[in-house]
Amino acid sequence: MRWTIGEVTINKVVELEMAGGSRFLLPQATPEEVRGIPWLAPHFADEAGRLRLSIHALIIETPAGRRILVDTCLGNDKQGRRIPHWNGRQGRFLEDLAEAGYPAESIDTVLCTHLHVDHVGWNTRLLDGRWVPSFPRARYVFGRREFAHWSRPEAGDDSQRAVFADSVQPILDAGLAELVEADHRLCEEVQLVPSFGHTPGHVSVLIRSAGEEALITGDIAHHPCQLARPDWSSTADSDPRQAEATRHAIFGGLAGRPVLVVGTHFAGPSAGRVVRDGAGYRLLVCW
Numbered sequence: 001m002r003w004t005i006g007e008v009t010i011n012k013v014v015e016l017e018m019a020g021g022s023r024f025l026l027p028q029a030t031p032e033e034v035r036g037i038p039w040l041a042p043h044f045a046d047e048a049g050r051l052r053l054s055i056h057a058l059i060i061e062t063p064a065g066r067r068i069l070v071d072t073c074l075g076n077d078k079q080g081r082r083i084p085h086w087n088g089r090q091g092r093f094l095e096d097l098a099e100a101g102y103p104a105e106s107i108d109t110v111l112c113t114h115l116h117v118d119h120v121g122w123n124t125r126l127l128d129g130r131w132v133p134s135f136p137r138a139r140y141v142f143g144r145r146e147f148a149h150w151s152r153p154e155a156g157d158d159s160q161r162a163v164f165a166d167s168v169q170p171i172l173d174a175g176l177a178e179l180v181e182a183d184h185r186l187c188e189e190v191q192l193v194p195s196f197g198h199t200p201g202h203v204s205v206l207i208r209s210a211g212e213e214a215l216i217t218g219d220i221a222h223h224p225c226q227l228a229r230p231d232w233s234s235t236a237d238s239d240p241r242q243a244e245a246t247r248h249a250i251f252g253g254l255a256g257r258p259v260l261v262v263g264t265h266f267a268g269p270s271a272g273r274v275v276r277d278g279a280g281y282r283l284l285v286c287w
Contacts, residue, residue, distance in 0.1 A: 001270060003260060003286075006209025007063040008189050010216075010262060012056050013100050015073040015093045015122075017267055020050035028232045029225050037228045039282055043268035044224045051223055052267035055118050057093075058216055059102050060207060062189050067102060068109040069135065070205055070216055071264060075121025080162030086117065093122055094134065107135040109186065112142055113218030113264065114199040115150045116236065117159070120167040131170040140171045141186065144179040146201025195220045195250060197243030198234065204250065214260040214271075220246050222265045227251055227274065227281040251281045260286060 001012040031049030034040060045051050060068040073093060074086055081087045094104055112119050123140060124131040133140070149155055150164055171177045182194035182203050192203040198219045205216040219234070220243065226232050230247040233240035254261060254274045261283065262271045272283040 003214065003262065003271060005207050005214045005260060006189075006212040008207055008209040008214075009061045010207070010214065011059045011061070011100055011102070012262075012270060013059065013093070013097050013102070014054055014056040015091055015096075016055040018053045018055075019046060025053075025222060025234050025236065026051065026225065026232055027235065028229070029223070033229075034225060037225055040225060040228075043285060044266065051225065053223060053265050054267040054270065055265065056270070057097070057122070058262060058264070059097075059100075059107075060190060060205075062187055063209075064187065066109065066187055066190075067107050068111055068186060068190060069102075069107045069138070070111050071113055071119040071218070072110060072122035072134070074118050075124065075134075075167065077126040078117075078121055078162075078166060080159055081117055082157075082159040094125070104135050105137055107138045110135050110138045110140045111186070111192075111205065112140070112146075113204065113216070114146055114202040115142065115164065115168060116199065116219070117163045119219075119264075120163060123167045124170050131166050133171055133174050133176055138176065139178045140176050141178050141180055141184070142168070143182050143184075143192070143201040143203050145182060145196075146199060146203075147177075147179055149200040193250075195246050197239050197241075197246040198237050200238055212260075213258075214262060215250070215254065216262045216264060217250075217266075218264050220250060221263065224263065224266055224283045227283055228277065230280055252276075255281055 003010045034049035058070040125134045185191040189209045195204040207214040237243040255276045269285045272285045
């Protein structure tokens with residue numbers, strides 16, 4: 001999947017797609033409730049009301065030749081994950097990335113919207129028993145506020161501490177980490193947008209080029225059903241009330257505007273434009 005924003009391109013490379021099994025994440029999204037939001041089918045839910053979700057990375061390519069990889073999915077060989085089938089994965093994400101035209105050595109920036117398990121996994125790969133940076137020529141950009149939270153010894157559970165140890169700490173040890181403010185501008189076309197609530201320092205990504213705009217959501221919404229029902233917070237949200245306020249602020253500000261919204265976990269077409277729909281919002285799909 002590829003989108004053009006002025007002179008910028010965004011490319012999607014999928015690591016994993018899932019149907020159903022998401023109730024642990026969005027318990028309010030029962031099949032009955034999901035079937036009551038008919039526009040979710042067929043792209044984002046099936047006829048039975050089971051949600052479709054995706055774990056993918058997004059590559060932003062600028063006219064100056066910057067290659068910015070946004071979020072790095074789950075990774076291979078990782079252990080200590082809370083979800084059993086995320087342990088010891090043996091996928092071909094790096095090969096798929098290369099086949100899409102983005103070999104690891106060509107990535108100059110890795111940007112993590114936040115430091116959860118499915119956004120940092122391919123930061124590192126296992127080589128001769130050591131975790132080494134998967135993108136050796138890149139600077140890894142972490143939000144300063146986000147990093148400060150998860151770097152505390154008492155932050156998170158054992159699973160999150162394992163994530164930090166194998167997918168974040170090795171980047172610091174290699175001297176490749178760059179800590180930035182939540183509104184940091186990476187280049188002329190790409191700027192971070194504070195979008196706290198899912199995690200304490202979560203950011204989204206705003207792209208502007210030649211009069212066109214796009215927003216990469218990160219996890220302000222795991223699924224488009226949260227546009228229709230902004231009050232449905234994920235079980236992974238650190239501050240559900242703030243996460244709901246962030247959804248209203250961002251999607252409300254985008255509603256009716258010609259801004260392409262690219263969902264970090266939205267399956268299928270993954271992108272669209274936001275319009276108001278009753279007390280919530282709707283995503284008009286753009287291929």
